[in-house]
Amino acid sequence: MSERKDLIQxxxxxxxxxxxxxxxxxxxxxxxxxxxxxxxxxxxVEILYSFEKDxxxxxxxxxxEDKDPEIHSISGIYWPAFIYENEMHDLFGITFRNLAxxxxxxxxxxxxxxxxxxxEDRGAKPREASGKELKSAKTDKExxxxxxxxxxxxx
Amino acid sequence: xxxxxxxxxxxxxxxxxEPIHLDLVLEDETVVEAIPSIGFIHRGLEKxxxxxxxxxxxxxxxxxxxxxSFGHGWGYCKSVEGNLGxxxxxxxxxxxxxxxxxxxxxxxxxxxxxxxxxxxxxxLFMHSWRLRETVLDIFExxxxxxxxxxVCKVGGxxxxxxDEKLAEIAGTLRGxxxxxxxxxxxxLEDLSVKNRLEGVGVLSTEDAKELCAVGPxxxxxxxRMDVRxxxxxxxxxxxxxxxxxxxxxxxxxxxxxxxxxxQSIDLIAEAAGHMPGGDIEVKVKGxxxxxxxxxxxxxRGEAYYYSKGNGSKFLERIRVRTPTNANIPALVRMxxxxxxxxxxxxxxxxxxxxxxxxx
Numbered sequence: 001m002s003e004r005k006d007l008i009q010x011x012x013x014x015x016x017x018x019x020x021x022x023x024x025x026x027x028x029x030x031x032x033x034x035x036x037x038x039x040x041x042x043x044x045v046e047i048l049y050s051f052e053k054d055x056x057x058x059x060x061x062x063x064x065e066d067k068d069p070e071i072h073s074i075s076g077i078y079w080p081a082f083i084y085e086n087e088m089h090d091l092f093g094i095t096f097r098n099l100a101x102x103x104x105x106x107x108x109x110x111x112x113x114x115x116x117x118x119x120e121d122r123g124a125k126p127r128e129a130s131g132k133e134l135k136s137a138k139t140d141k142e143x144x145x146x147x148x149x150x151x152x153x154x155x
Numbered sequence: 156x157x158x159x160x161x162x163x164x165x166x167x168x169x170x171x172x173e174p175i176h177l178d179l180v181l182e183d184e185t186v187v188e189a190i191p192s193i194g195f196i197h198r199g200l201e202k203x204x205x206x207x208x209x210x211x212x213x214x215x216x217x218x219x220x221x222x223x224s225f226g227h228g229w230g231y232c233k234s235v236e237g238n239l240g241x242x243x244x245x246x247x248x249x250x251x252x253x254x255x256x257x258x259x260x261x262x263x264x265x266x267x268x269x270x271x272x273x274x275x276x277x278x279l280f281m282h283s284w285r286l287r288e289t290v291l292d293i294f295e296x297x298x299x300x301x302x303x304x305x306v307c308k309v310g311g312x313x314x315x316x317x318d319e320k321l322a323e324i325a326g327t328l329r330g331x332x333x334x335x336x337x338x339x340x341x342x343l344e345d346l347s348v349k350n351r352l353e354g355v356g357v358l359s360t361e362d363a364k365e366l367c368a369v370g371p372x373x374x375x376x377x378x379r380m381d382v383r384x385x386x387x388x389x390x391x392x393x394x395x396x397x398x399x400x401x402x403x404x405x406x407x408x409x410x411x412x413x414x415x416x417x418q419s420i421d422l423i424a425e426a427a428g429h430m431p432g433g434d435i436e437v438k439v440k441g442x443x444x445x446x447x448x449x450x451x452x453x454x455r456g457e458a459y460y461y462s463k464g465n466g467s468k469f470l471e472r473i474r475v476r477t478p479t480n481a482n483i484p485a486l487v488r489m490x491x492x493x494x495x496x497x498x499x500x501x502x503x504x505x506x507x508x509x510x511x512x513x514x
Contacts, residue, residue: 050461101190116202
C-alpha cells in the first residue's frame with residue numbers, strides 16, 4: 001500500500017502579524033486555499049487556514065483575543081476566502097479588515113447575531129430587523145391566550 | 156450604450172430545489188456580474204457537537220445531506236479516527252469505499268436527471284432517475300436504508316456484506332452498463348443537449364485553480380485534483396486515476412460526471428473482487444484530545460472535516476467545509492458573460508447542494 005498522505009498533519013501556529021506574509025508565501029509555492037474556520041479557545045479565538053497542494057495539506061493556526069476579535073482578511077491574496085471570512089464574521093463576530101466582498105453581517109440570514117461569539121455565547125442577541133429588535137417566539141400558552149382573546153373580540 | 160438591469164435569481168426558482176440567491180447584473184441579456192447570497196436555511200449542525208457525544212455525532216453529520224450522507228459520515232469518522240490514532244481494518248475500508256462509490260453513482264444519476272429537467276427533457280430526467288433506483292435498492296439491501304444509512308462508525312462499519320452478495324452487486328452494476336451507455340450517449344451526443352451545454356459557462360484551468368474550484372468543476376477545467384489520490388480507503392489498492400476533461404464548459408463538467416459513473420462501477424467491481432477478510436471494526440478506547448484535518452472526495456468535490464477534542468466525550472469543534480461552498484466563487488466567474496437564459500442550467504452544472512452548504 002502506498003503512503004497515506006491524508007494522515008500527514010501539518011499544523012503550524014503563526015502570529016497574526018505574520019499571517020499575510022505566510023499566506024503570500026504559500027500561494028507562491030502553488031498551494032490553493034482549502035478552507036478557513038474559527039474555533040473557540042480559552043480567552044481566544046483560533047482561526048485555522050488549510051491549504052492543499054498535490055494531496056498534501058498545510059495548515060496555519062492564528063490565535064486572536066476573543067474580545068472584539070479582529071484580523072486582516074486574506075481575501076486580497078485568495079479571493080475565495082471571502083466565503084469563509086464572511087461566515088466567521090456572522091457566526092463568531094470576527095472583524096476582517098480589508099475584506100474583498102463584505103456582506104456586512106448578512107451572509108447568513110440567521111435569527112441571532114453572531115451566535116457562536118465566544119464572549120456572548122451564553123446569551124446571543126436576536127438580530128435587529130428594520131431598527132426594531134425581533135420579538136421572541138411566543139409560548140404555546142401565550143398563543144392559546146391570544147386565540148381566546150381574538151375569539152372573544154369576534155363575538 | 157447597453158441598458159443595465161439587476162435581476163434577482165432565487166432564492167425560490169424552479170431549477171433550484173433549495174434556496175440560493177444571485178443578484179444578476181445584466182447588460183441587455185448578458186450577465187456582467189453575479190453576487191451570491193446564501194444562508195437562508197443555515198442549520199448550525201456543527202454547534203450540536205457541544206450537546207452530542209462524539210460517537211453519536213456521526214448521526215448528525217450524516218444528516219448534513221441526503222445525497223452524500225455516507226461520505227459525510229465517513230469523513231467525520233476519518234477525522235475522529237485520525238484524532239484518536241486508530242487504524243481501521245482493511246475490510247471496513249473496502250466496504251466504505253464500495254458504499255461511497257455507490258453514493259457517487261446515486262448523486263451523479265440524480266444530477267443528470269435534474270440537468271435534463273432543467274432544459275425540459277423530461278423523458279431523459281425519468282430514465283436517469285429510473286436507473287438511480289437500482290443503486291438505491293443496493294443501498295437498501297446492504298444497509299437497510301435508502302437515504303441515511305448509519306453504517307459508518309468511528310473504528311469501522313456496523314454491517315458486513317457477504318462476499319457472495321458483493322459479487323452479485325458487482326454483477327448487477329455491470330448489467331446496468333448498456334442502459335447507462337444508452338442514457339449517457341443522449342447527454343453527450345444529442346444536438347438539443349449539446350446546444351445547451353457546449354461552450355456555455357467556460358471556466359479556464361487558470362481560473363479554476365485561482366478560484367480554488369473543487370470536484371467535477373475543477374476536473375472539467377483540466378485540473379487533476381481528487382482527494383481519492385491521497386491513498387485513503389481502498390483507493391490506493393484499486394489504482395485510482397481521476398477523470399479529467401479539458402473543455403472547461405458545461406459539457407466538460409457533464410462528461411466528467413458521466414465518466415465517473417462508469418469508473419465507480421469499475422471501482423466497486425474491483426473492490427468486491429479483492430475483498431480482504433477479517434474484522435469490520437476495531438474497539439475504540441479513550442476520547443479525542445488532539446486535532447485532525449481530514450478530507451473526502453464527495454460526488455460534488457472535496458470536503459473538509461476538522462475535529463478538535465479536549466479529552467472529554469464532547470468534541471470542542473467539528474467543522475465541515477462542503478464542496479458547494481468552495482465552488483461558489485467559480486460559479487460567480489462562470490456566470491460572467493453568459494446569457495440570462497443559460498443561468499439556470501449553468502447554476503446546475505456545479506451540482507449545487509445547499510443542504511450541504513447550510514450545514
